[in-house]
Amino acid sequence: MDHDRPVGPAGRISRVETLTLGTAWRDFSYVRVHTDEGLSGVGEITHPYRSRETCLLTEAMAERHLLGADPFDVEEIWLRMYQGDFLRGGDIGGIVVSGVDQALYDLMGKALGVPAYRLTGGACRDRVPVYANGWYTGDRKPDAFAERAKDVVGRGYTALKFDPFGAGLGELSRAERIRSLDIVAAVRDAVGDDVDLMVEGHARFNFATAARLVDDLRPFDLAWFEEPLPWTHIERYAELRARASMPISGGEHFHNRYEFKQLFATGAVDIVQPDLSMAGGFTELRKIAAIADLHAMSVAPHNSNSPLCTTASVHAVAGLTNLKILETFDGMVEDYVFDALPGVLPVVDGSVPLPTAPGIGVELADEVFAEHPPSHRFWNMFADGWEKRNRT
Template identity: 80%
Template sequence: MLTVNTTRPVGPAGRISRVETLTLGTAWRDFSYVRIHTDQGLSGVGEITHPYRGRETCSLATAMAERHLIGADPFDVEEIWLRMYQGDFLRGGDVGGIVVSGVDQALYDLMGKALNVPAYRLTGGACRSEVRVYANGWYTGERDPATFAQKAKEVVARGYTALKFDPFGAGLGELSREELRRSVDIVAAVREAVDVDLMVEGHARFAMPTASRLLRELEPYDLAWFEEPLPWTHIERYAELRQRAPMPISGGEHFHNRYEFARLFDTDAVDIIQPDLSMAGGFTEVRKLAVQAEVHAMLVAPHNSNSPLCTTASVHAVLGMANFTILETFDGMLEPYVFEAVRGALPVVDGHIGLPGAPGLGVELVDEVFEEHPPSHRFWNLFAEGWEKRDR
């Protein structure tokens, strides 16, 4: 099972014959992709974006192709997933998790194209006619209540019915009295400015005393959730914090497979899990995580700080999830050429994305645009003063 078997009958996509990677530079971060070709002339794409390690994910994808993909039948998704994970001795971690995820996306793209059906038809079909999304990345600029409030109004005017933001600046561990007041004032200003669902992002940055105080400070503002208030090195304390919380607690974007999620489920750490389709194992794994979440009466709100390709793949993934609630998207803050590079990505209209119709994921990578916008390999430091401006 852990070697490519070329003797079994092959499916309608043929066998994998070539794997390549591409990376696109933007003002915010580089977006990386894997493109898998078969001997039947089909190609499938998946996202392998890492905020800082794009060269590493591309290099590993190429190496994994030689070890586990060339000659394989794309329809053997479970076996390929196991071969990449077990055969490469992955034990979690971001680079390997991202590569497995992107390859898995590309396999579903290939299967959908081979069968001439959208990818979501292969993952449980649809139990909803559209996918609600929330906006993130909209609060670039000065970190003050008035600026956040004005930008929130602008985003809501574009049709979004939910917004997420991090008001805490470069805070880590603790917040000074001044910084805590400033952060809470930002949340208060946004709440006064817009009557939509609001999510506050903690970026796993606070010690227990500060996280606990923030629960009390943020209670008046009717939050849809407070995301990752604690570092995941203290996962057992999430359940303790959650018992005190007047709002739902969410998290899980840092986990890369069911084995890493196990402690989250075992401790009932959150109310809402946030697996990322480009980090947590692709379609094959995220569907299993959703089922486990349902057993624990948890909702699923996938993390997605990636490109419109991951947004599109995530839509396909969540259409059949009964316990899905809402999907993250940064698409509204990206340059127009990003959408030219990932042609066919699903658009956000009035805060929602409709049912896909094209075979597979419906996205094609346009090489010429990638050539015009090479990667920058810049480092976006979440703990540097002014990170929210995203201008470095």
């Protein structure tokens, strides 16, 4: 880093710390970046299962690449973190780069006194539409799914996503396939035709099973079928798309534009789903969205993280002209999670208003973190009962 260049109004990065909050579902992890001008910026570095490793790598990469840097040099810092460690990419490294990038935009917005979205192209909408996920914890029965779906719609959501397939992997038995389709049918009947439904495949099926499911799901008029195939078979996604009546979506597994390259080259999906806390933060998300636009694809960012990532994602997508909708799990987390993240934006009638506070607008309440230490829980998505997510 060049210390002879003029320094921006945030000063230089002087300290980096990580904090983790335990919940019944998973641990939520964050990075907080301090400058010598007394400012601090926050970003989300949640990993579904590897919170300790992610926090340790964040702190190590800070020592190597962040201390003394100007937070306004986001492109240089992004490249330094991605390329400087040489063995780059992957899930943990991708999350670290993404969370730090969020914190830098938070710092820049605070230093300039403007919301972060003003630094990423401004806005082309007054509110960001969101859909609910995580609402279907509990018994895997059609009537139970239907009741929970009606409850979510009653809270103002106009779009819902769910995985009806249980612990299915590769193939589904006849009984499990029928049960899964009965769940989808029950949800559609419960919420009516005016609510968008998305079915999640969690990248779990072989081609024959996925091809049969796109036919089976045709009557339910889905907004999309998400990740029906493993990404080890990305070359077959386009073949499946040609058979499907509904759009095919995916992309949450990729951590930067380079990993997305084959998805675009093969025309794998109709709807691209980068995650702000995995795909490279603000700096990279806009590039991925621009490439998606070049391929006539819309963007529906993945967001299975905490309300902080929801608020940060609202900033990131406010100016995306090819935005479809944003995911949120905010309705399934404990109340104290919101206490730990003062400033997060509420979901109201299925959308989130444009932010007004400088930066991302969220701080971390250290005392709440102290009251709810990491749980280090693990739930196996391919085990019976995974959909309960450690809840009964």
